[in-house]
Amino acid sequence: MNSTLTSLVAYVAAASLLTITPGLDTALVLRTAAGGSSRKAALAGLGVVTGCLVWALVVALGLGALLAASKFAYTILRGGVLAMHRVQNAAISTACIRNRERK
Numbered sequence: 001m002n003s004t005l006t007s008l009v010a011y012v013a014a015a016s017l018l019t020i021t022p023g024l025d026t027a028l029v030l031r032t033a034a035g036g037s038s039r040k041a042a043l044a045g046l047g048v049v050t051g052c053l054v055w056a057l058v059v060a061l062g063l064g065a066l067l068a069a070s071k072f073a074y075t076i077l078r079g080g081v082l083a084m085h086r087v088q089n090a091a092i093s094t095a096c097i098r099n100r101e102r103k
Contacts, residue, residue, distance in 0.1 A: 028044055028048065029041055
């Protein structure tokens with residue numbers, strides 16, 4: 001086997017294993033389903049799918065190559081994503097506190 005074929009086989013094996021392993025998306029949907037309603041879980045799943053589709057569209061448009069080539073563009077995007085996650089976490093924390101206060 002040449003090194004290219006060996007690398008390809010190793011990549012396919014790793015990608016396959018990572019694809020079938022449940023990740024944070026699955027944990028989010030399961031947690032939402034266990035602690036909330038099926039509607040909230042469906043919305044969480046819809047959010048996961050929407051995020052995947054948006055990312056696929058961005059990559060298909062070539063922005064993945066731009067981000068790989070430009071450290072500045074990557075840093076800006078990463079900062080935006082981190083800020084978005086902080087806002088979402090604050091909103092979730094606030095909702096959890098309000099939910100506990102109601103009970």
